[in-house]
Amino acid sequence: MTKKIIKVDYLARVEGEGGLYIKLKDDSVVDVKLKIFEPPRFFEGFLRGRDFNEASDITARICGICPVAYQMSAVHAMENALGVQVDGPLRDLRRLLYCGEWIESHTLHIYMLHAPDFLGYPDAIKMAKDHKAIVERGLKLKKAGNQIVSLLGGREIHPVNIRVGGFYKLFTRKEFEPLIETLKWARDAALETVRWTAQLPFPDFEPGYEFVALHHPEEYPFNEGRLISSSGLDIECSEYEEHFQETHVEHSNALHSALKERGSYFVGPMARYNLNFDQLSPMARQAALESGLTRTCQNPFKSIIVRSIEVLYACDEALRILQSYEKPERPYIPVEPKPGHGFSCTEAPRGILYHHYQLDEQGKILDAKIVPPTSQNQKTIEEDLRKFVPQHIHLSEEELTWRCEQAIRNYDPCISCATHFLKLDIERN
Amino acid sequence: MSQISKPKLAVWKFASCDGCQLSLLDCEDDLLAVSQEIEIAHFPEASRAVMKGPYDLSLVEGSITTPHDAERIHKIRRSSKYLITIGACATAGGIQALRNFKDVNEFISIVYATPSFIDTLQKSTPISDHIKVDFELRGCPIDKGQLIEVICAFLKGRKPNTPAHSTCIECKRRGTVCVMVAQGKMCMGPVTHAGCGALCPSYNRGCYGCFGPQETTNTGSLSAQLKKMGANDDEIVRTFRGFNAYAEPFRRESELHDKKNN
Structure with missing residues (x-):
């Protein structure tokens, strides 16, 4: 009998601080821990007593990689509480902003965090020595996403233009025009990205998952829809807490999330793709099928292709919005505070991001609950490793460790996000 | 080689x-x-x-x-x-x-x-x-x-060129009309360190102080102005308790208005 430990003290090329611990006995895995030691910051604690208008700027600081997602979930939850519906061109502009974030966040992951694993480089800068044109294309594509966010949002990280009811400032068609040329190039580059990622080497690995994502009958989901799963879940976002629960485990400062009576589940690009293929634009659907994927993808290593398809969709959708853009009459719908609860899920680049606020009659936050995508995927990541390691036990320790890191990076985990939320009621009594 | x-x-x-x-x-x-x-x-x-x-x-x-x-x-x-x-x-x-x-x-x-x-x-x-x-x-x-x-x-081996004046100066420089004077919006520009290029006022909102206090700052004067504009103590506390809440000038000012301390 031999015992072996695979350990990564500090995971690289993920956002935030985490480690990995796997214990093997002979050829079987006896323990897997995705350790999250990112220090907690207690956002849900200090949101109490803040004004409903402040939640979007405060929660943006949970994550510098996907601040738009936090701002979107926050304003939608507040609008839900206060009985306001933002639609028409203002709603389109919110989709446009989300397109920008998906493009920059996904492209960062595809080119700089994930692809080096497939090609055997420690990072994209070393990769650029042999694949300069590819890395340059990635940086330029990422920049196109950032250009949308920095024009419409004010800056790439922690944008300033989002408010409950709409925006602070609007732009004319002419001011948006330079983006159109940029995005035409970006859409071509995204198509190239799909083709490039499709020919990377992938291990056979399809353990089977319950996928969870938003679903909207007419559009690929960003801000709205019902929450559905590949195993029949179909609920309103306001019912989230009836169906999902979080538990606090000792090795992680991020709460683990699970579906009640069902267990782990999978959120993010692959879940969205599998549950919303028909809502992709024709160009994105065609690129997906030409890349060799079918209408569903079950191999998490291929999430890099799915992410590329979503970048292509986001470029296409952003162009559609910009080409039909008419400046709205007013930047925002005025909102009056009142007591109540508000719920929202939006699709952050890494999957559903749930916000729930309780407000008093002055619009002060009495209670907040936030569930980020990475805490929802934690259990699934650990389960993947339990299944993946025995299949690759013949590899050298160094190689196996690297493959395990790659398996974690399949999820583009954002540990900064996962740690900063976490709230749990289940174990309280 | x-x-x-x-x-x-x-x-x-x-x-x-x-x-x-x-x-x-x-x-x-x-x-x-x-x-x-x-x-x-x-x-x-x-x-x-x-x-x-x-x-x-x-x-x-x-x-x-x-x-x-x-x-x-x-x-x-x-x-x-x-x-x-x-x-x-x-x-x-x-x-x-x-x-x-x-x-x-x-x-x-x-x-x-x-x-x-x-x-x-x-x-x-x-x-x-x-x-x-x-x-x-x-x-x-x-x-x-x-x-x-x-x-x-x-x-x-040289000194970085990062101006230490207030966000207010950046606004004047880019020609943005003052949102506090012209639109009556609360703005932390007068006490906030430069660096963002006075972004928020150019997006029709008051500065919320994300670059922290400028070197020599008069937070008391800003609080008095906010009060004149109708802000209560709770709003003043929240204004200073943002992303740089524990920076000394902002901390001191918020504590002056915090009911807990008075």
Whole structure:
């Protein structure tokens, strides 16, 4: 009998601080821990007593990689509480902003965090020595996403233009025009990205998952829809807490999330793709099928292709919005505070991001609950490793460790996000 | 053949959102050029290859919130020739310093079911409370142009060109009409450090102070003005308790208006 430990003290090329611990006995895995030691910051604690208008700027600081997602979930939850519906061109502009974030966040992951694993480089800068044109294309594509966010949002990280009811400032068609040329190039580059990622080497690995994502009958989901799963879940976002629960485990400062009576589940690009293929634009659907994927993808290593398809969709959708853009009459719908609860899920680049606020009659936050995508995927990541390691036990320790890191990076985990939320009621009594 | 060795850069993370170190990867046009001039020796968010110290320049993101991190920062100082803090967390304790005004145990039990698993300090503190810092770059997030300027300045041994005047001056410079005077909006521009280019007023909203207090600031005068505009003490407290709440001038001003202290 031999015992072996695979350990990564500090995971690289993920956002935030985490480690990995796997214990093997002979050829079987006896323990897997995705350790999250990112220090907690207690956002849900200090949101109490803040004004409903402040939640979007405060929660943006949970994550510098996907601040738009936090701002979107926050304003939608507040609008839900206060009985306001933002639609028409203002709603389109919110989709446009989300397109920008998906493009920059996904492209960062595809080119700089994930692809080096497939090609055997420690990072994209070393990769650029042999694949300069590819890395340059990635940086330029990422920049196109950032250009949308920095024009419409004010800056790439922690944008300033989002408010409950709409925006602070609007732009004319002419001011948006330079983006159109940029995005035409970006859409071509995204198509190239799909083709490039499709020919990377992938291990056979399809353990089977319950996928969870938003679903909207007419559009690929960003801000709205019902929450559905590949195993029949179909609920309103306001019912989230009836169906999902979080538990606090000792090795992680991020709460683990699970579906009640069902267990782990999978959120993010692959879940969205599998549950919303028909809502992709024709160009994105065609690129997906030409890349060799079918209408569903079950191999998490291929999430890099799915992410590329979503970048292509986001470029296409952003162009559609910009080409039909008419400046709205007013930047925002005025909102009056009142007591109540508000719920929202939006699709952050890494999957559903749930916000729930309780407000008093002055619009002060009495209670907040936030569930980020990475805490929802934690259990699934650990389960993947339990299944993946025995299949690759013949590899050298160094190689196996690297493959395990790659398996974690399949999820583009954002540990900064996962740690900063976490709230749990289940174990309280 | 031996080459002149490139200066070694390290990036370190403490309690933060990752946004400030992401600014380095957001330098899309300059990233590959920068990597020609410097060796990115320790930057886990971007690379799994780690070079040993000592490092010529360390960039530190995030605040100190755990006993382990309070130790770790000393090791980093010892292995760094120059150490620069980047962003509001590292220079002022960040948004998570809002815990400093309350009992942190109350927060832990709001968020976590089993508080005994959580190892945290009472306060979130800036890096300069723990070690000597060579330069503090402000912002939540930092400005990436300023980041490149600071890196270049340190590697060339010159002083960084980052103006220390208020956001108000930046507004005047770009010709934005004052949102406080013309639109009656609350704005922290008069007391906030420059660096963002007066972004918020150009987007029709008041500055919310994400670059922290300017060097010599008159927070009392701003509070008096906010009161004239109809703000109550609670609003004034929240105005100063944002992303730089624990920076001394903002902390002092918010405490003056906090009912708890009066």
